Amino acid sequence: MELDVGGSNPPGCTKIMKKKISRPPVELPAGFVDRKEKDLVIRDFLIKQIRETMTKYGFEYLETPSFEYSESLGKFLPDKDRPSDGVFSFEDGKNWLSLRYDLTAPLARYSAKNFEEIPKPFKRYQIGTVWRNEKPGPGRFREFLQFDADFIGTSNLLADSELCVLASEILNKCGLEKEDYKIKISNRKLSIGLLNFLRINREEQKSITLRAIDKLDRVGMNGVKLLLGKGRKDKSGDFTKGALLTEKQISKIIDFLSIKNLEELNNFECDDKDFQSGLNELKEVIENFKLMNFENFKFDATVVRGLEYYTGIIFEVLLTFKVKNEKKETVEFGAVGGGGRYDNLVKRFKNQECPSTGISFGLDRLLYALRQKNIFNFKQKKPVLILVLDKKYNDYYFKVLNDLRRNSINSEIYSGSSNFKSQMKYADKKGCRFVIICGEDEIKSNKITIKDLDIGRNLSEKTSSREEWKENKNQKTIEFSELINFFRN
Amino acid sequence: MELDVGGSNPPGCTKIMKKKISRPPVELPAGFVDRKEKDLVIRDFLIKQIRETMTKYGFEYLETPSFEYSESLGKFLPDKDRPSDGVFSFEDGKNWLSLRYDLTAPLARYSAKNFEEIPKPFKRYQIGTVWRNEKPGPGRFREFLQFDADFIGTSNLLADSELCVLASEILNKCGLEKEDYKIKISNRKLSIGLLNFLRINREEQKSITLRAIDKLDRVGMNGVKLLLGKGRKDKSGDFTKGALLTEKQISKIIDFLSIKNLEELNNFECDDKDFQSGLNELKEVIENFKLMNFENFKFDATVVRGLEYYTGIIFEVLLTFKVKNEKKETVEFGAVGGGGRYDNLVKRFKNQECPSTGISFGLDRLLYALRQKNIFNFKQKKPVLILVLDKKYNDYYFKVLNDLRRNSINSEIYSGSSNFKSQMKYADKKGCRFVIICGEDEIKSNKITIKDLDIGRNLSEKTSSREEWKENKNQKTIEFSELINFFRN
Numbered sequence: 018m019e020l021d022v023g024g025s026n027p028p029g030c031t032k033i034m035k036k037k038i039s040r041p042p043v044e045l046p047a048g049f050v051d052r053k054e055k056d057l058v059i060r061d062f063l064i065k066q067i068r069e070t071m072t073k074y075g076f077e078y079l080e081t082p083s084f085e086y087s088e089s090l091g092k093f094l095p096d097k098d099r100p101s102d103g104v105f106s107f108e109d110g111k112n113w114l115s116l117r118y119d120l121t122a123p124l125a126r127y128s129a130k131n132f133e134e135i136p137k138p139f140k141r142y143q144i145g146t147v148w149r150n151e152k153p154g155p156g157r158f159r160e161f162l163q164f165d166a167d168f169i170g171t172s173n174l175l176a177d178s179e180l181c182v183l184a185s186e187i188l189n190k191c192g193l194e195k196e197d198y199k200i201k202i203s204n205r206k207l208s209i210g211l212l213n214f215l216r217i218n219r220e221e222q223k224s225i226t227l228r229a230i231d232k233l234d235r236v237g238m239n240g241v242k243l244l245l246g247k248g249r250k251d252k253s254g255d256f257t258k259g260a261l262l263t264e265k266q267i268s269k270i271i272d273f274l275s276i277k278n279l280e281e282l283n284n285f286e287c288d289d290k291d292f293q294s295g296l297n298e299l300k301e302v303i304e305n306f307k308l309m310n311f312e313n314f315k316f317d318a319t320v321v322r323g324l325e326y327y328t329g330i331i332f333e334v335l336l337t338f339k340v341k342n343e344k345k346e347t348v349e350f351g352a353v354g355g356g357g358r359y360d361n362l363v364k365r366f367k368n369q370e371c372p373s374t375g376i377s378f379g380l381d382r383l384l385y386a387l388r389q390k391n392i393f394n395f396k397q398k399k400p401v402l403i404l405v406l407d408k409k410y411n412d413y414y415f416k417v418l419n420d421l422r423r424n425s426i427n428s429e430i431y432s433g434s435s436n437f438k439s440q441m442k443y444a445d446k447k448g449c450r451f452v453i454i455c456g457e458d459e460i461k462s463n464k465i466t467i468k469d470l471d472i473g474r475n476l477s478e479k480t481s482s483r484e485e486w487k488e489n490k491n492q493k494t495i496e497f498s499e500l501i502n503f504f505r506n
Numbered sequence: 507m508e509l510d511v512g513g514s515n516p517p518g519c520t521k522i523m524k525k526k527i528s529r530p531p532v533e534l535p536a537g538f539v540d541r542k543e544k545d546l547v548i549r550d551f552l553i554k555q556i557r558e559t560m561t562k563y564g565f566e567y568l569e570t571p572s573f574e575y576s577e578s579l580g581k582f583l584p585d586k587d588r589p590s591d592g593v594f595s596f597e598d599g600k601n602w603l604s605l606r607y608d609l610t611a612p613l614a615r616y617s618a619k620n621f622e623e624i625p626k627p628f629k630r631y632q633i634g635t636v637w638r639n640e641k642p643g644p645g646r647f648r649e650f651l652q653f654d655a656d657f658i659g660t661s662n663l664l665a666d667s668e669l670c671v672l673a674s675e676i677l678n679k680c681g682l683e684k685e686d687y688k689i690k691i692s693n694r695k696l697s698i699g700l701l702n703f704l705r706i707n708r709e710e711q712k713s714i715t716l717r718a719i720d721k722l723d724r725v726g727m728n729g730v731k732l733l734l735g736k737g738r739k740d741k742s743g744d745f746t747k748g749a750l751l752t753e754k755q756i757s758k759i760i761d762f763l764s765i766k767n768l769e770e771l772n773n774f775e776c777d778d779k780d781f782q783s784g785l786n787e788l789k790e791v792i793e794n795f796k797l798m799n800f801e802n803f804k805f806d807a808t809v810v811r812g813l814e815y816y817t818g819i820i821f822e823v824l825l826t827f828k829v830k831n832e833k834k835e836t837v838e839f840g841a842v843g844g845g846g847r848y849d850n851l852v853k854r855f856k857n858q859e860c861p862s863t864g865i866s867f868g869l870d871r872l873l874y875a876l877r878q879k880n881i882f883n884f885k886q887k888k889p890v891l892i893l894v895l896d897k898k899y900n901d902y903y904f905k906v907l908n909d910l911r912r913n914s915i916n917s918e919i920y921s922g923s924s925n926f927k928s929q930m931k932y933a934d935k936k937g938c939r940f941v942i943i944c945g946e947d948e949i950k951s952n953k954i955t956i957k958d959l960d961i962g963r964n965l966s967e968k969t970s971s972r973e974e975w976k977e978n979k980n981q982k983t984i985e986f987s988e989l990i991n992f993f994r995n
Contacts, residue, residue, distance in 0.1 A: 075889030075918030400564030429564030
């Protein structure tokens with residue numbers, strides 16, 4: 018951690034600076050990235066759509082801090098194999114603090130803390146960074162922006178239903194069409210009930226079974242079969258222990274996972290009461306969807322959601338349009354969000370029944386999806402650049418600048434110390450469309466010369482003096498009084 | 507760190523839940539807070555003003571991540587006494603990562619990394635959270651939102667000047683008047699030059715001297731005198747070692763700190779070349795201010811800025827209106843931002859000259875100031891609440907809801923499971939102005955009853971049935987077709 022900060026010495030301390038300097042890295046740690054304006058502008062657009070939707074639906078904005086006591090966050094990360102590695106934790110005196118890994122655990126803590134003050138249901142939304150201290154890999158970030166909407170303190174399934182409807186509205190507002198996405202719903206009570214029904218009661222066996230089902234996406238139906246049975250060896254040769262279920266149990270689970278719609282679910286034989294209650298809840302949610310004219314959903318028995326705190330209705334927001342993956346294969350984009358009912362999370366903190374439900378979106382992933390879809394064509398309005406041909410004309414240049422800015426026209430005066438050619442290159446690099454070039458002639462006659470670089474963008478490499486530039490077209494000299502109108506139109 | 511997450515077990519696992527549960531804390535670690543909508547709405551307004559100003563002035567938006575390699579951040583925190591405690595650091599394999607404590611160090615790293623691609627000057631702004639792992643105390647946060655604007659790669663003092671002008675424009679846009687704030691400017695080269703002039707050359711003595719000057723605010727002129735001399739004992743009895751300067755040296759420094767304006771500075775005897783260069787730079791900046799019609803500044807010799815990386819022009823943004831402090835004394839609000847020139851920061855990373863300058867605002871502090879000033883009267887438009895008198899009327903209620911939302915009127919249907927009285931209380935708690943109450947009568951006749959709670963807000967405690975409510979005024983029944991117009995007007 019010791020480092021030489023020689024480069025930061027104030028002037029007059031040149032002696033120290035002559036020490037050999039070991040330079041700090043300019044690279045970022047794995048799993049972190051710099052984000053540039055091009056992406057940020059689209060992200061802001063997304064956030065604006067989300068916030069407008071949330072206000073319209075009657076949700077309140079809340080912001081909990083990045084850090085919580087580690088115990089408050091609990092251990093709910095899906096990747097059970099690395100229970101304490103999943104978060105960034107920090108010793109603080111006698112306590113441990115952790116950076117939040119989602120926005121749900123902090124909300125549960127907040128709701129318990131302010132239990133009496135919050136209206137119930139407490140409809141809140143939050144947009145914030147979450148951190149996962151996972152093994153970084155290509156495309157795996159350790160910091161990402163998440164959006165969450167939740168209902169705290171209601172068992173009414175209207176809440177769960179509305180979360181799906183608002184997810185759909187947000188996607189619509191972001192420019193997606195109905196055929197671009199689908200919301201898949203299921204109920205955690207179905208798998209719980211099925212396990213009861215099959216008398217899979219031992220905690221470990223139950224847990225291995227549920228995890229096997231959750232891996233369907235990655236390992237396919239045959240992989241799940243192996244994981245439910247004796248276990249599975251993956252391509253790298255690693256062996257994952259199976260749940261050691263009987264043939265009959267496995268076959269029943271596979272039948273369940275193969276259910277394609279609610280009708281088939283209705284006919285599926287399983288007289289467990291959790292299972293039946295799960296089925297009835299799904300029916301009620303679908304009734305609610307009808308009331309809200311929402312049709313873009315599908316029952317899917319394979320939706321299980323990794324997080325172990327879910328207790329009822331669960332759902333996933335899937336983008337269904339095709340994209341190329343890293344191997345250049347064409348695949349469906351996949352999930353950008355999901356959520357479900359977690360009736361026991363607030364109870365961790367406070368001895369109070371507080372049934373709740375919520376949805377999360379990964380905004381970076383959604384942003385990436387929308388860019389793939391090429392819906393956006395945002396242009397941040399780049400400033401008009403006033404070139405400085407000679408500092409002695411500054412009076413005139415600033416008269417122009419002040420006038421432009423007073424009229425809210427994005428503009429700047431060149432603030433480096435280089436010559437004409439470099440100033441043009443600067444405009445180019447920055448993506449400015451217009452430069453203002455005023456020399457003695459213009460200033461004497463109170464005029465302004467404006468160059469449109471979008472037309473002459475490739476010329477900057479070839480010309481070096483102002484005289485050469487003048488010969489090019491796409492340059493116009495106007496009266497000072499016409500300045501504002503020129504840029505307004 | 508081991509904790510019982512019994513409360514999170516899915517249904518059907520009731521046995522486990524009977525275990526004794528030790529509950530996690532609902533409190534936040536010291537130095538962190540939850541922020542509610544009332545504050546967030548104003549903060550968003552601030553951010554909007556900032557972003558509009560930045561775009562207008564030709565700055566680009568950039569977002570670097572929360573984490574950097576610890577070495578990349580360097581040790582530039584003002585509080586030298588706790589060099590490694592000032593940041594949140596995490597061990598990551600062979601490396602150490604830290605959460606950024608400002609936005610300048612990451613910008614320097616970014617600029618070095620992308621040195622060839624960025625236009626020079628690179629005008630970027632960033633709004634982001636920074637973390638300081640300081641000893642938490644009342645009103646001292648360990649996480650706060652900061653706004654930074656910087657020019658990377660220019661020695662042109664136009665840059666420094668423009669930072670002050672844009673700070674002023676942002677404050678104006680936030681609703682402050684000219685007399686509410688002032689920008690104090692100075693130059694790090696003045697104190698450096700003065701020390702040269704006084705032949706204070708030993709590193710330790712220099713460093714103690716500069717720190718003594720920086721403490722003027724807290725310890726007063728007499729305190730500074732002691733710290734420049736033999737040392738100072740504070741109220742708690744703690745002794746701070748002094749710089750052991752001679753009487754003559756001390757008196758010259760005190761003379762310098764007592765300079766009230768540029769004219770006095772001009773007449774101050776000090777023929778050191780750094781000092782004179784500092785003076786000339788100040789004159790040039792003030793010339794630039796004139797060109798931009800900016801007058802709300804003041805030279806102040808006591809401005810030194812804690813961060814040791816500054817090399818030239820430095821400035822502080824001060825709010826001058828009076829507020830009550832914790833001891834109920836009336837005081838000037840004080841600094842909300844500041845910055846200056848740091849010509850050597852990028853050089854830490856790359857063997858390139860890259861003179862730079864920047865400004866930072868503490869947004870939480872600015873927000874607090876503006877609230878004190880009582881400028882804002884934002885009302886987040888709370889939703890119209892549709893009460894559910896009976897689920898059997900859901901068809902009608904949703905017809906109303908869909909109609910309202912289709913017309914972008916903030917609205918919700920009650921999504922809890924309680925009776926009429928509780929629904930009214932919910933509306934009250936949430937701050938809704940209008941509730942829609944439709945029973946059989948309304949539904950049969952295709953009408954809608956709307957209650958204005960702003961008028962009858964205090965009645966909800968006293969009434970418990972719908973019949974009682976009906977007797978109150980401030981309730982209106984309209985045709986369904988008039989619904990949208992009612993809320994639009």
